[in-house]
Amino acid sequence: MKLPQDFQTKYQTLLGAESTAFLASLQEPAVKGFRLNPKKIAAQPELQQRFQQNYSAIPWSHWGFYGQVPGDDIAQLAGDLYSQEPSAQAVAALANPAANSRVLDLCAAPGGKTTQLASILNETGLLVANEIDRQRAKVLSENVERFGYSNTVVTNYAPDQLAQLLPHFFDVIVVDAPCSGEGMFRKDPQAIDYWSAAYPKQCQQRQRQILLSALALLAPNGTLVYSTCTFAPEEDEENIDWLLQQAPNFEVVAPTGSGWELAAAGRPEWGHQNPQLSKTVRFWPQSVRGEGHFMAKLVAKSAVTNTHNTRQETAEIVRGKQRPNHHKGRSTTGPTSAQLAQWQAFQQATLKQLPAGLTTATIVSRKEQLFAMPTALLVQPQLRFVRRGLWLGAGLKNRFVPNHALLMSLPRSAFKNVIDLTESDYQHYRHGETLSFPEMAGKGWYAVCYQQQPFSWGYLTNHTLKNFYPKNFRR
Numbered sequence: 380m381k382l383p384q385d386f387q388t389k390y391q392t393l394l395g396a397e398s399t400a401f402l403a404s405l406q407e408p409a410v411k412g413f414r415l416n417p418k419k420i421a422a423q424p425e426l427q428q429r430f431q432q433n434y435s436a437i438p439w440s441h442w443g444f445y446g447q448v449p450g451d452d453i454a455q456l457a458g459d460l461y462s463q464e465p466s467a468q469a470v471a472a473l474a475n476p477a478a479n480s481r482v483l484d485l486c487a488a489p490g491g492k493t494t495q496l497a498s499i500l501n502e503t504g505l506l507v508a509n510e511i512d513r514q515r516a517k518v519l520s521e522n523v524e525r526f527g528y529s530n531t532v533v534t535n536y537a538p539d540q541l542a543q544l545l546p547h548f549f550d551v552i553v554v555d556a557p558c559s560g561e562g563m564f565r566k567d568p569q570a571i572d573y574w575s576a577a578y579p580k581q582c583q584q585r586q587r588q589i590l591l592s593a594l595a596l597l598a599p600n601g602t603l604v605y606s607t608c609t610f611a612p613e614e615d616e617e618n619i620d621w622l623l624q625q626a627p628n629f630e631v632v633a634p635t636g637s638g639w640e641l642a643a644a645g646r647p648e649w650g651h652q653n654p655q656l657s658k659t660v661r662f663w664p665q666s667v668r669g670e671g672h673f674m675a676k677l678v679a680k681s682a683v684t685n686t687h688n689t690r691q692e693t694a695e696i697v698r699g700k701q702r703p704n705h706h707k708g709r710s711t712t713g714p715t716s717a718q719l720a721q722w723q724a725f726q727q728a729t730l731k732q733l734p735a736g737l738t739t740a741t742i743v744s745r746k747e748q749l750f751a752m753p754t755a756l757l758v759q760p761q762l763r764f765v766r767r768g769l770w771l772g773a774g775l776k777n778r779f780v781p782n783h784a785l786l787m788s789l790p791r792s793a794f795k796n797v798i799d800l801t802e803s804d805y806q807h808y809r810h811g812e813t814l815s816f817p818e819m820a821g822k823g824w825y826a827v828c829y830q831q832q833p834f835s836w837g838y839l840t841n842h843t844l845k846n847f848y849p850k851n852f853r854r
């Protein structure tokens with residue numbers, strides 16, 4: 380790999396003798412990793428064993444392993460795992476939101492940190508995954524669907540717009556900032572083409588704008604995690620030093636627990652000698668099995684009285700004192716009683732259990748489509764979504780048609796009817812073909828499975844399984 384001369388000179392100056400090992404490490408192959416989805420793996424001990432026996436664990440990650448699982452493995456399709464390089468798995472682990480927190484992943488696509496944060500929250504609280512780029516937000520939304528957590532919504536805002544809509548709303552915010560990507564040079568050599576000596580400073584300006592919005596979105600006693608996949612001090616230590624000046628009530632906290640001793644500390648000398656920077660974290664490829672990453676966790680030094688009243692408003696909505704303002708809202712309303720009746724009839728016929736997050740959700744409709752939207756978000760009827768919570772399905776005139784997202788949010792044991800496909804039927808079904816089962820009688824919705832994993836809805840009628848595998852996933 381040909382590294383820019385300016386890059387080499389910069390790190391020779393910054394790192395001195397260590398630069399030889401650092402620059403040599405960038406010529407090594409990238410380290411691959413993936414992370415299991417605890418929600419889906421919990422009920423499948425044989426699948427857990429498959430991974431535990433064949434792959435070694437990533438020390439600092441929740442559920443992380445070194446290695447690579449092919450993209451068309453059923454475990455990928457069924458949302459059992461997410462491919463993510465090992466160091467990137469430290470960011471959500473550092474944030475480690477408490478159960479029931481309101482969490483925002485501000486720069487979220489394609490969803491590596493989001494899916495890990497969702498796993499940590501384990502269907503409690505609320506997770507907003509926001510992405511500024513519309514196309515990338517769609518990919519993020521697909522990954523959120525695949526992982527199957529019903530308390531996760533996807534939005535598509537610039538950070539300052541979101542801050543106007545949900546000021547001081549979140550307990551935990553992760554800013555995995557767009558950066559100069561030096562830590563990705565091995566994984567994605569194209570990042571080298573974008574790089575110039577001036578690029579880190581340009582990125583710094585954009586990162587500071589994003590961080591100011593993050594402060595406006597954060598509850599007074601909230602936690603902010605900032606990360607980049609670059610080595611550049613301008614984007615790392617300098618930004619945290621600057622952020623502490625903007626928010627003097629905050630301090631950096633160092634990670635605790637096993638695995639973190641393998642990471643290095645940030646460098647105070649690269650951020651105006653601010654001693655707090657020794658509690659920031661660096662992953663260097665010459666000393667850990669992973670790519671380059673920087674991260675810092677900031678918490679409020681002293682408790683501040685929470686003056687905003689969103690929690691009170693939410694409680695009132697839940698208790699029914701205040702109705703969500705449907706008129707100002709872009710598109711959601713309450714479902715009709717006929718739609719609700721269809722949804723209930725569908726549940727009775729098809730499901731043994733409901734997704735866990737539904738207990739803290741409100742059912743809303745958009746035209747005939749029904750969604751379980753996290754109740755806490757009803758305080759802001761102006762909010763537009765790419766995914767407004769768990770997409771349940773369509774309440775049509777005489778029937779309910781479940782959405783793929785509902786299937787992905789449930790374990791195999793939740794379905795009254797399951798059908799296991801052979802390898803050959805599985806390939807046909809993934810193409811979108813209808814399958815014939817002369818021995819199967821009756822009518823109804825089935826969770827269609829391969830290797831025990833639900834991957835699609837199917838509707839059985841006249842000995843034929845109608846194909847509801849989403850058209851955009853067919854191949």
Ligand SMILES: C[S@@+](CC[C@H](N)C(=O)[O-])C[C@H]1O[C@@H](n2cnc3c(N)ncnc32)[C@H](O)[C@@H]1O
Pocket residue numbers: 467485486487488489490491492493510511512515537538555556557558585589
């Ligand atoms: C490092 S990537 C995020 C990776 C993601 N957190 C993950 O783990 O999969 C940074 C993201 O920030 C987005 N972005 C770019 N410019 C932005 C801006 N001005 N404000 C907010 N986000 C921005 C990019 O589109 C990109 O998706």
